[in-house]
Amino acid sequence: MRFGLGRFKNRKLPAAPPLQVRLRGDVAAEVDAGPQIATLPKVEQISDFHCVTTWSRLGVRWTGVRFADFYHTIAIPMAEPDPQARLVVFHGLDGYRCAMNLDDLLASDDVLLATALDGAPLGVEHGAPLRLIAPAHYGYKNVKHVVRIEFLKSRRGYRFPLPYPSLMDHPRGRVALEERARFLPNWLIRPIYKLFVPKAVRKS
Template identity: 45%
Template sequence: MRTDQSPLPPGQRARVNFPRFADQPLRRPPRACPLALRVSAAGCEDLVLGEEEFAALPMRDQDSDFHCVTTWSYRGVQWGGVRMREFWHEVVLPWVGEEKPVPWVRARGGDAGSAVLCVEDLLADDVLLAVRLDGRPLDARHGAPLRLVCPSQYGYKSVKHLVGLELLQELPVLPSKEHLRARVALEERHPRLPARLVRRPYRALIPITVRLAEWSLARSELVEEGDAVP
């Protein structure tokens, strides 16, 4: 983590480490598997990219602060991966057809997590399909083998263990706590409640959520180690 003295966004507090964190912390990460990203859209045959196809795309590194909706921030994370904007124009549009507008995308994780994003937000310059964290391949804690990284939005939009991108013509019903935009600079923490009302209860949940999320990760690692024993 680099040192950065720039002001944090409204309501955020810096954290000295980058823990595993999740809305459902007892949900274990999926078993380790090769990278496979499925892109789907109505009327199109699914497009599936594996490790070889993904490795052939241009990679970049970028430093980005990570902001959790529960008010903690971890500064200067170095992500490495494919810029979503380039992936969209070089892979997705030739497949789906540029004449067919796509207003929304649902990102799906292998751990059953998901988020809906406006294409305008998804194609921001700093959005990545990340495969590396601080120069090393992503691990189970932070979303291996592939993670969506949306630095300008709260962390729940940065879907871990990314396995699917579903292109949508109609806006689906969102989960009760998911804001469609979730923009950090505007403190869009909750779809209905003002930020000032949710900061304190969200902040109170941080310690127990971290403990439970790390515990479930440790349990999953023990299970995989046990399965590997001949």
């Protein structure tokens, strides 16, 4: 069973989606970077996963390529993003999308484009064939089934795919600073988000 927001988790996806990642946006050339991503050196890491709705899973073992390696080895030479394109939007095959600041993606070596979980290739329930893993940021920023990456100079070209983006899509979403909502305080937003914790998580 796929986990996540019902609007997206209930959409039918291929059991083994092909690795196709289109680079678009404010770039000199639009390219398919899937074949090149597959050639980058793989790394393995253990990191924690924090959901914005207040639950966490600790010690998750991911395998993938570092986003920094992808950006410097593939995105810059092949697509040539505009130097002012500091917003990166990840699009999933299921229609979901979310934005990250390029500076946050490059700030740490633990930001991955993941291809495996616990030593096995990603299944469709965990984001196959490729998903973003940014441990310092809440889980909704960690887009599954990545098929397109856009580099944008302005947020005007980006729209969060759910209502009330000011409530559900913080521009950065950093866990350490509890950046759950752009305008609402945590004392108010935490109880609201807890209502969305899955029953299976509550029981555990």
